[in-house]
Amino acid sequence: MPDYEARVAELGLDVPDYTTVPYLGLKYGSMKSHHVSGDLLFLSGHVPDQADDTPLHPGRLGGEVTVEQGYQAARLTAVNCLATIRLALGSLNRVNALVRSLNFVVVAPGFVDVNLVANGATDLFRDVFGEQAGLGGRATIGVACLAHNHCFENWLTVEIAGT
Amino acid sequence: MPDYEARVAELGLDVPDYTTVPYLGLKYGSMKSHHVSGDLLFLSGHVPDQADDTPLHPGRLGGEVTVEQGYQAARLTAVNCLATIRLALGSLNRVNALVRSLNFVVVAPGFVDVNLVANGATDLFRDVFGEQAGLGGRATIGVACLAHNHCFENWLTVEIAGT
Amino acid sequence: MPDYEARVAELGLDVPDYTTVPYLGLKYGSMKSHHVSGDLLFLSGHVPDQADDTPLHPGRLGGEVTVEQGYQAARLTAVNCLATIRLALGSLNRVNALVRSLNFVVVAPGFVDVNLVANGATDLFRDVFGEQAGLGGRATIGVACLAHNHCFENWLTVEIAGT
Numbered sequence: 106m107p108d109y110e111a112r113v114a115e116l117g118l119d120v121p122d123y124t125t126v127p128y129l130g131l132k133y134g135s136m137k138s139h140h141v142s143g144d145l146l147f148l149s150g151h152v153p154d155q156a157d158d159t160p161l162h163p164g165r166l167g168g169e170v171t172v173e174q175g176y177q178a179a180r181l182t183a184v185n186c187l188a189t190i191r192l193a194l195g196s197l198n199r200v201n202a203l204v205r206s207l208n209f210v211v212v213a214p215g216f217v218d219v220n221l222v223a224n225g226a227t228d229l230f231r232d233v234f235g236e237q238a239g240l241g242g243r244a245t246i247g248v249a250c251l252a253h254n255h256c257f258e259n260w261l262t263v264e265i266a267g268t
Numbered sequence: 269m270p271d272y273e274a275r276v277a278e279l280g281l282d283v284p285d286y287t288t289v290p291y292l293g294l295k296y297g298s299m300k301s302h303h304v305s306g307d308l309l310f311l312s313g314h315v316p317d318q319a320d321d322t323p324l325h326p327g328r329l330g331g332e333v334t335v336e337q338g339y340q341a342a343r344l345t346a347v348n349c350l351a352t353i354r355l356a357l358g359s360l361n362r363v364n365a366l367v368r369s370l371n372f373v374v375v376a377p378g379f380v381d382v383n384l385v386a387n388g389a390t391d392l393f394r395d396v397f398g399e400q401a402g403l404g405g406r407a408t409i410g411v412a413c414l415a416h417n418h419c420f421e422n423w424l425t426v427e428i429a430g431t
Numbered sequence: 432m433p434d435y436e437a438r439v440a441e442l443g444l445d446v447p448d449y450t451t452v453p454y455l456g457l458k459y460g461s462m463k464s465h466h467v468s469g470d471l472l473f474l475s476g477h478v479p480d481q482a483d484d485t486p487l488h489p490g491r492l493g494g495e496v497t498v499e500q501g502y503q504a505a506r507l508t509a510v511n512c513l514a515t516i517r518l519a520l521g522s523l524n525r526v527n528a529l530v531r532s533l534n535f536v537v538v539a540p541g542f543v544d545v546n547l548v549a550n551g552a553t554d555l556f557r558d559v560f561g562e563q564a565g566l567g568g569r570a571t572i573g574v575a576c577l578a579h580n581h582c583f584e585n586w587l588t589v590e591i592a593g594t
Contacts, residue, residue, distance in 0.1 A: 133383040135390040136406035140367045142307065142427050144468065147368045150407025204466045205473045207370075207533075207586065209409050212575050220459040220578040227461040243462035244476025244586045246535050247576030249375050250410030252383040260370065260407045264468050296546040298553040299569035303530045305470060305590050310531045313570025370533075372572050412538050413573030415546040423533065423570045 109197035112233050118184055121156065123192040129154040129185075133252055139193045145204065146193050146263040151185045152255040153178035163254040166247075167216025170256045175210065178257045179225030186226075186261055187233065194265060203230055204262035205242030211256045212247040219247045226259050272360040275396050281347055284319065286355040292317040292348075296415055302356045308367065309356050309426040314348045315418040316341035326417040329410075330379025333419045338373065341420045342388030349389075349424050350396065357428060366393055367425035368405030374419045375410040382410045389422050435523035438559050439513065447482065447514040454515055455480040459578055465519045471530065472519050472589040477511045478581040479504035489580040492573075493542025496582045501536065504583045505551030512552075512587050513559065520591060529556055530588035531568030537582045538573040545573045552585050 113120060128138035130149050139148045153161040161181050162174040170178070191197055208223035223245040231239040241262075251258050276283060291301035293312050303310045316324040324344050325337040333341070354360055371386035386408040394402040404425075414421050439446060454464035456475050466473045479487040487507050488500040496504070517523055534549035549571040557565040567588075577584050 130406070133408075134387040134406070135394050135403060137403045138405070140365065140405050140427070142365075142367055147405050147425070149368060149405035202466065202468075204468055205475065207407075209407075211410075214575075217576045217578060217580050219576065224460040231461050240461060240463045242464070242466050242473050242475035243456075243460070244533075244535075244584060245459075245578060246409075246572075246574050246584070247537075248409050249377075249412055249575055250380045250382065252380060252408060254380050258407060258409070262473070264466070293569070296571075297550040297569070298557050298566060300566045301568070303528065303568050303590070305528075305530055310568050310588070312531065312568035370570075372570075374573075409572075411572050412540075412575050413543045413545065415543060415571060417543050421570060421572070 106198065107235065109200060109233055113187065113197060116232060120184055120191065121188040123188045128189055129158065138189050141193060144265045146190065146265055148186060148189055148261045150258045150260050151182050151189065152251065152258045153181040154185060160253055160255045162256055164256055165211045165213040166222060166256060168213035172218060172221050175222035175256055176225035179222055180229050182257055182259055183226040183229040190263060199266050200234060200238060201264040201266040202238040203234065203241030204264050207260040208243065208245040209248045209251060209258045210245060211251055217247065219245045222257060269361065270398065272363060272396055276350065276360060279395060283347055283354065284351040286351045291352055292321065301352050304356060307428045309353065309428055311349060311352055311424045313421045313423050314345050314352065315414065315421045316344040317348060323416055323418045325419055327419055328374045328376040329385060329419060331376035335381060335384050338385035338419055339388035342385055343392050345420055345422055346389040346392040353426060362429050363397060363401065364427040364429040365401040366397065366404030367427050370423040371406065371408040372411045372414060372421040373408060374414055380410065382408045385420060432524065433561065435526060435559055439523060442558060444510055446510055446517065449514045449518040455484065464515050467519060470591050472516065472591055474512060474515055474587040476584045476586050477508050477515065478577065478584045479507040480511060486579055486581045488582055490582055491537045491539040492548060492582060494539035498544060498547050501548035501582055502551035505548055506555050508583055508585055509552040509555040512585065516589060525592050526560060526564060527590045527592040528564040529560065529567030530590050533586040534569065534571040535574045535577060535584040536571060537577055543573065545571045548583060
């Protein structure tokens, strides 16, 4: 059995504990962090909220935010997703595979390299869950804005390992 | 068993009857209103179409449309979703839980409070289906436009109660 | 049993062979083309990539791209989806029904007829799979940009026929 929890420790990732500090999306409105139906775990949108409740690198790609900053924001978003997966399933080791993610990047006019930003999230997932389980389907979209001026958001679906 | 139909009556919601007036999305192009697969009901995008076939509060948030108007448009969108859920399942009482929704808000440059608009839809779902079944996962995105100049659209997945 | 492979031949569609030329999305970043979970096939985003690796009709609707060009780009996108469905399932004949698609159209300010563009994809699906299986749920969104300056992308879910 793959040990994704050990891999997270090995990578030194600082995954929030949503059993003590709630999933930050709850401050945005009426929603919950995730829903499990059968073998599928459907996450709410996740954003690069930091522990101090501020966005990492707010703004627009091609404007105030560089590709490298956007990549880091997407990477933090993926770490926050790990927190919700752990909350939902008890352990990352219960993940069978990522199904797919929809990735939103806020852009200024003229910027099109949204895929390079989304890699910050999907590279992290690959590094944690490996080439087989950690590469899901993906789409990435340049959008006009996100709540709280976040520059990135993703919307993830995960397949749960059979019991 | 929860009686969501009674709750809709109690709230005085005017839910369209899509068995007599078809789901309005069909005028937009080649699609159907929903698809059921296993325990999951996947809805098409729903918009704030009114009974007279015109959009409620067309335009852009941060432009022609206020946050309160956007909230009302999102609320009407959720009511239209109830119509499709009823069409698909025969009764709202067959809903087990909302899985999640993706919410699209049309914005003018500088507007970012898209989450406040989406609450119009997700608050209505909570009011009908309650805190347990009615709060799904959620993501909300600021977009450049929607068909017919609508200011809001959502894309909903629902879990059907076991028989 | 419906013979969708015969229908594709009848329509003269030139479907890429992704067993020899990989799904073009792989050049965009860390992802895979699709994921199968139970009876559901979840595709990655597909775009109007041509055989020579260039986008068909790049740019914005209401700008450099006409509605008819956008329609053709969406149609090519749907043909590329057929390639991934065939790769995933071995044959198009294993499709039970389209579940739904999310369609992204890049727009210049003032353009709203995104539904007319998305029809290029959903009309093609209807022509291949028929009125029953080929009309899925749908939503269509006007977005700010897509990678490689593509004008269209879709994100498709398919239901697999029972064995």
